[in-house]
Amino acid sequence: MSGAVMAEKRVFMTGNEVVAWAAVAARADVMYGYPITPQNEVMHYWTRLAPKHGKIFLQTEDELSAGFATIGGVLAGKKCFTATAGPGNVLMQEPVSMAEMMRLPVVVVVMQRGGPSTATVIYSQQEVTLTTFGGNGEGFRVVYSTAGLQELYDHTIKAFNTAWRYRFPVFVLADGYQAKMREPLTVYDPVERGIEPVAPEPYVGRPGKPGADRPPGHYRNTYNTEEELYAVVLEQAAEYERVAPEIVEHEESGAEGAAVLVVAHGVVARAAKQAVELLRAEGLKAGYFRPVTLRPLPAEALRTAAGRAGRLLVVESAYGQFARLVRDALYGLTVDVVPLYKPGLGITAEEIASRCRELAASSARTE
Template sequence: MKPGVYYLQGAQACLEGAITAGCRVYAGYPITPATEIMEHAAHRLPRLGGRFIQMEDEISSASVLLGASWAGAKAMTATSSPGFSLMQEVISFAIMTETPLVIVDVQRPGPGQGYITTGQEDVMQARWGHHGEGSIIALSPASVQDMFEFTIEAFNLAERWRTPVLVMAEETVAHMRERLIVPPPGTIPIVNRTKPQDMGIAPEHYLPYGHAQVPPMATWGEGYNINHVSLVHHEDGNVTRYNPKVHFENVARIHRKIEDNVDAIARLETRELEGCRHVLICYGSVSRTGIEAVLEARAERGIPIGFIRLHTLWPFPERQLRDLLPDVDVVFVPEMNLGMMAHPIMEALRDRCRRVVSIPSLGSLHSPEMILSRIYKELQ
């Protein structure tokens, strides 16, 4: 996409961000409200020498990304909440095999088929839905610009940390149309995975899961032996010499490479925090109406309330939150669910606030008036 100003749908901006990041493989299965990303991939990727594959279901779509990534490609898929459930096995597999890939979840309400409107009901599944230990990276876009930039960031994080990365979008942001500014290519940071060749490691000395906390990743066909295995393994990929010590070291390293680097991975956005006595913490498209509510509460009633937006949901930025908020009274958390992220926020600020107030909504985006009415009620 040439540099310039465009008027695009969030779904289109997401795919354009993926292309900019170097994605050339998309495997998918249609589902409302994520199908537009797949349609745009079918239109754009073949023209760029990429590959678009429509699979028979969501788990096979995610599985294609495993093979594509180990063959050296940057790969992605997009789905919505019911399909996201079906992808959890592949997400767990990708965590254990340290396979970089990107999954976009355009969230809709549940449980079951729920409905085809908007929601944020998959945010806990993003972290805890896959079986076993192993941390995840999950981003939360709020605009068409974010859909472009956060998708690029998702690929960069996947390549840097050798892990699956989730873009937790919502129907609201995927279907909205607004301005997108595409900067010149040289100004957009693009990260590519470290290969053993980059570290001067000869094929005979290569350990697929060794050498560093984030191991260099060889590509099939480049002369390196690759043990691509999701069983507990040694650094060389061997699975036959199992013992509890190896098990712990294997899984703990995969866990630590994310959790020990939260400050390098997670991002927050803040406004009006100086002198605030209360704070509103939100993420995704709720941040659009959330900031309106905060600014109106300050302007109309003089309420000293600040604003924090979580760009990164997981790994959860607990230390960053605690550093930002030494002491406040009430923390408001509007979400398009029944209060999911209010729990880690409450745990992070357990001794920094008097109470945490959830402002839930199901199936629709909060209006500023809805958020304001709860703020005024709690602070009257």
């Protein structure tokens, strides 16, 4: 297997390992990282695989350094990524802001842990606001929220292509449960499946003498005047909005005419999906909507689904961070949005189902 991407195969893995293997499959060249639970095994496995595949790794002094070194790797023309969590994600926002400003295709994998601050090392969905809109900017970045190890593999591969195709920073947003959970998945070489890896290209060190054979590459994140910056940000906004329809992804079922539409993302969406299947088997008209991309949010699809539903139940392991994105997308619609927030706690299908039953019963009473 030395050097080659693993042939298509059913395997048993943990989420963090999946990221490392997927990065190899995506033809990533470099990882710069810093230890933080629960993402450590991403580095553990990347470092185990690196010599066999000719990959580069450096453990930096902190997440700032990991993020900025990742920017350096990208400038040098390599597919480069890092992985972090919690307080590390807070620090990571500084380099990602620079990547946004310079439109650099960095890839960051986040395994959410409890917050605020150090909190717990285990699980939450409390890094949604930070990952979608962190940094001192406009949030021109792509955020894939995965719901299981197969998706973690697929979307880590996709993240590199999205980054290099559109030149916006890309996050793969998972959580401590996905990082540590074990389940079977199919690994494959994307090339074998017709997914051509987008080739990276260097920003610095291109052939020729700068100023003689070619203009020098001069990259900055500082602008002199408000007008200059305004033009830059507007251009980025226009480009982000132009490509957003090509990037957005969602999953839905039974939304049409649903009395209750359960809206969830990430690993919670697995429970939501199960709950909806359970309820439909009971004869309750329940639907399910899950944005896969939290940035850009599939707002049109969400509005359409919500417009056909009686009520929305927004479920998340945070206190309304995801719901804020949802409500913003629904602005102007009159549909009732009911929360089920459990910050830092896992949510089971049964909990969601029983809340849906309550909602259905209460709306039956009011009708």
